[in-house]
Amino acid sequence: MNADSKKPDAIHSRLLFVDDEPLVLQGLRRTLHSMRAEWDMTFVDSADKALEELAREPYDAIITDMKMPRMDGGQLLEQVAKRYPAMVRMVLSGQSSKGAVLRSVGTAHQYLSKPCDPQEIKLRLAQAFVMRDLLSNQRVRAVVSGLKSIPSLPGMYHEILAELRSEDTSLEKISRIVSRDAGMTAKVLQLANSAFMGVRCEVSNPTQAVILIGTEMVRALVLSVHVFSQFKDQQGAAPYLTALWEHSIAVGCLAQHIAAGEKCTKGLVDESFTAGLLHDIGKLVLLAQMPKEYGGILDAVREKPATLAAAEREQFGCTHADLGAYLMSLWGLPHPLIHAVAYHDRPSESAERRFSSLTSVHGADAVVGSSNGSPIFQDVQLDEKYLQELGLSGHEVVWRELYAQQSKQTNMDASKGSQ
Numbered sequence: 215m216n217a218d219s220k221k222p223d224a225i226h227s228r229l230l231f232v233d234d235e236p237l238v239l240q241g242l243r244r245t246l247h248s249m250r251a252e253w254d255m256t257f258v259d260s261a262d263k264a265l266e267e268l269a270r271e272p273y274d275a276i277i278t279d280m281k282m283p284r285m286d287g288g289q290l291l292e293q294v295a296k297r298y299p300a301m302v303r304m305v306l307s308g309q310s311s312k313g314a315v316l317r318s319v320g321t322a323h324q325y326l327s328k329p330c331d332p333q334e335i336k337l338r339l340a341q342a343f344v345m346r347d348l349l350s351n352q353r354v355r356a357v358v359s360g361l362k363s364i365p366s367l368p369g370m371y372h373e374i375l376a377e378l379r380s381e382d383t384s385l386e387k388i389s390r391i392v393s394r395d396a397g398m399t400a401k402v403l404q405l406a407n408s409a410f411m412g413v414r415c416e417v418s419n420p421t422q423a424v425i426l427i428g429t430e431m432v433r434a435l436v437l438s439v440h441v442f443s444q445f446k447d448q449q450g451a452a453p454y455l456t457a458l459w460e461h462s463i464a465v466g467c468l469a470q471h472i473a474a475g476e477k478c479t480k481g482l483v484d485e486s487f488t489a490g491l492l493h494d495i496g497k498l499v500l501l502a503q504m505p506k507e508y509g510g511i512l513d514a515v516r517e518k519p520a521t522l523a524a525a526e527r528e529q530f531g532c533t534h535a536d537l538g539a540y541l542m543s544l545w546g547l548p549h550p551l552i553h554a555v556a557y558h559d560r561p562s563e564s565a566e567r568r569f570s571s572l573t574s575v576h577g578a579d580a581v582v583g584s585s586n587g588s589p590i591f592q593d594v595q596l597d598e599k600y601l602q603e604l605g606l607s608g609h610e611v612v613w614r615e616l617y618a619q620q621s622k623q624t625n626m627d628a629s630k631g632s633q
Contacts, residue, residue: 227343228254228271232264232278232290233306238328245332261285265293275302275339277326280318291321299356302342302544306330316434319405319441320362324546327409338546345540345552350531357503358541364397364495365445365502367459374398374442378433388432389424396462396495399488401441402427404545416548418485445502454512454590455501458494461582461591464620466490468578469571471616476569476609486574489554492542493575496534496555497590499541500526515589522593523559534593535559559593561600569604576600577610581617 233239239257246255256273258264261282268276276294280287291303305318308328318325324338349355366374374391377383392398399420406423407416417423424432435441445455469490473483500508511525523533530537539556554572557564561576580596601607 226252227274227339229256229339230264230267230273230276231255231257231306232259232261232276232282232287233257234259234279234282238279241329246335249332249336261287261290261293264290268294268298273298273301274343275304277304277306277335280305280307288317288321291318295321295360299360300352301359302339302346303359304338306335316431319435323359323544324404325408330409341543341549341552342540345536345543345556348532348536348556349540354504354530354532354537355540358499358537359544361499361503361541363441363443364400364498365443365455366395366397367455368444370395370398370459371442371444374436378429378436383429385425385429388429389421392424392432393420393487393491394463396459396491396498398442399423399491400495400542400545400547401435402432403488403547403551405431405435407546407548418481418488418548418551420488420491454509454588455498457586457588458497458501458590461586462491462494464582464617464624465493465575465578467620468582468613468617469574471620472574472577472613473569473571475612475616476574478569478574482571485548485550486571489551489558489571489575490578492538492551493555493558493579494534494538495541496536496538499537500534512589515592522589522591533559561597567603569606573604573606577606577613578617581610581613585617 231239231242233242236259239259243255243257246253249255256267256271258267261278262285264276264278267273276291278287278290282290287305287307291305294301294303303321303323305322305325306328307325323342326334326338346355349358370391374388377387377391392402402420402423403417406426417426466487467490470483470487473486478486497508507529511522511529515522515525523535526533535556535558539552542552542555550571553564553566554570554575557572558575558579561572564572566572576594576597579594583591583594596610598607601609
């Protein structure tokens, strides 16, 4: 075992690197030498030694190669996920076959390829650690880190299963389904933004992500790896899930219309839809993984009006926005999406002072949420001060009209569909 360390008070995070090639470990140690003031780094040459090291000392993250003798990286990460679920888990490998990625997609948070720019590793880890620090509750942190997928509505899950099994399936049909589901969108974006896909730009559009991944990879994710999963009703959480799905779709569509109305670029318009679809992903996780505790919070908010965020913070030490942003940072999604999710209910706390997907999602969420009295939507009020700073005072009148038109069209479509 070799460790590069500085004084304890200079260490921010402890990282464990695993690779059976001595030259690779030497190269990592050399290229990451400048990070010693921020990271306490240990380098080991086998999965067995990695597990021994983890049993001795706590670590914040593990970065492992895939192809190793005795126990490979995929098997190692499976053990790490079981024993230390709160750890950040990354693959750094030159092996980029479809099979290798599928084996790690459930246990690895991110997949980086060799050779990797040290700044890329630094950026990915720093982003995950910053969001992780928002979660003081170790149990919640472990729940988020251990997620392989975000459950989908049963109807949506069966719809994509049927499409993938169809003889005339197409990327267009698949992307249309994925784009209507927060869990599926988050997972395809995770894979599309991984080094496996060889993309040099960030992917924020679920349709583009499906095209990059391809039909066969999506089919494998659903049918073989079971990354897309069906939500199973627990403690009566299903009704909330349905309402939350409808709300997320409505917010995504309105955020898209708001950005278009503000004459934003097509990229920002598309990003606004995705951010709107994902903005409440933390609530989905809490409903699926902690239905009893979260149901209690919603009951308390219903009986004694209070902000949902305050009730969440009292119970969990974090909010659904913190939780959602942490999950997305773990999965390596683009920063603008993480930023919009993290601050969608409190944009004034963001340092950003220009129109962005955060702006469109905040406005859309406030408008859509105000039309529903369910306690699960009592978390956002329009931030007048924030809008004034951006020169958008009074624009909410136009946004409400856009939502009225959107709702009318949705009802018309639903009426046609039922005939």
